Amino acid sequence: MVLNTNANDSRTPCVIVGAGGHGRVVLDILLSARRYRPVGFLDSNPALHGRRMDGLPILGDLGVLTSLRAQGIVSAVIAIGDNGTRRGFADEVEAADFELINAIHPSANLAHNVTLGRNIVIAAGALACAHCQIGDSVILNTGCIVDHETMVGTAAHVCPGARIAGRVTIEAGAFVGIGATVLQCLRIGYDAIVGGGAVVTRDVDPMTTVAGVPARPIKSAPDTDEFTAMLVPASLEHLGAGRSPS
Ligand SMILES: CC(C)(COP(=O)(O)OP(=O)(O)OC[C@H]1O[C@@H](n2cnc3c(N)ncnc32)[C@H](O)[C@@H]1OP(=O)(O)O)[C@@H](O)C(=O)NCCC(=O)NCCS
Incomplete structure (x- = not known):
């Protein structure tokens, strides 16, 4: 080629x-x-x-x-x-x-003191206000608003039209769905999912899915056994790999 x-x-x-x-x-x-x-x-x-x-x-x-x-x-x-x-x-x-x-649309509006990692996509019309920190591999999707001093962790995704208030922490791998709203100073835990249209009024635990207005958990993080099972390939289970002796 x-x-x-x-x-x-x-x-x-x-x-x-x-x-x-x-x-x-x-x-x-x-x-x-x-x-x-x-x-x-x-x-x-x-x-x-x-x-x-x-x-x-x-x-x-x-x-x-x-x-x-x-x-x-x-x-x-x-x-x-x-x-x-x-x-x-x-x-x-x-x-x-x-x-x-980084792929940043010319119509995106970033405050002069926003800090950016690498491999970031900022789509048309997205706004990131003063002192936001945007980590590696983040997506700030079309028309989202990320207000002042908010931290968006590695590989998180803020979907189209989502509105994140000031001083929010969105941890690594978290997903904030289309049109969702996150109120100020909250923490969205790593790998958590915020459903489309949700209004988040409390911190969201890691690996938990919340939805609705106000947002409530609809799926909790897997418990320890479930989580271990996700990490251990089925073919190794007969060896007891990854499981603590009972
Ligand atoms: C929240 C979400 C992740 C849940 O998906 P899921 O785990 O497959 O859950 P289900 O579709 O099985 O729904 C479970 C329940 O939550 C409800 N629910 C799902 N999404 C909801 C939402 N966004 N708001 C309110 N309720 C919701 C369902 O109606 C269902 O309720 P029921 O048990 O009473 O029937 C998903 O619905 C969602 O909102 N995804 C965001 C998509 C998005 O933003 N796309 C843009 C990409 S750029």
Whole structure:
């Protein structure tokens, strides 16, 4: 695979990892922002390889990174909606010595003192106010509002139209659903899920799903046994792996 490189184009070439709906959004952001020049998508689904999406080729899976590197393409952004998968792919792409870039739509509005990690997607119309801290692999989706001094942890996702008040902490991997509201100074625990349209008035425990107005837990974090079972492949269970002796 040899990509057509244009020596007159001053934009930095990059690849988008993830050829799904979020990949399409990220492509649009990069084209609007004009700082990077997307050359194609990577995706782990072999059925997509060799096809095109929105005018760009789907080049293969992460195995293609070496060949891209040889052609001078060393920038990537992970465009995968699932928080855990996005974080894992970011680690793999970084291990292949690629720079993880931020895709920020020109209509997003960030206060001058917002701090940003890497591999962040900030979609059209999103707002992040004074002193917000936005961690690696975060998505601030279309039209969301993140008010002052809020911290959004690694690989969290603030969905379209969600409104986060000031001094909120959204821990790593948490998901704040479409149109949800989180009141000031609250903490959304790691890997927690806030349902679409919820109004969160109390802290949310890690790995817990809340929904409704006011938001109430509809799924709690797994208990210790359930959690261990999630970590231990079924094929190892007969060895007692991961379980404490009873
Ligand atoms: C909260 C959510 C994660 C729950 O999904 P789930 O675990 O599959 O739960 P279920 O669909 O089985 O629903 C369980 C119960 O909660 C209710 N419920 C689900 N989502 C709800 C919501 N957002 N608000 C209020 N109630 C909700 C269901 O009606 C159901 O109630 P019942 O038991 O009385 O029938 C999901 O419904 C949701 O809101 N996802 C957000 C999607 C989103 O933001 N997408 C944007 C992506 S960019």
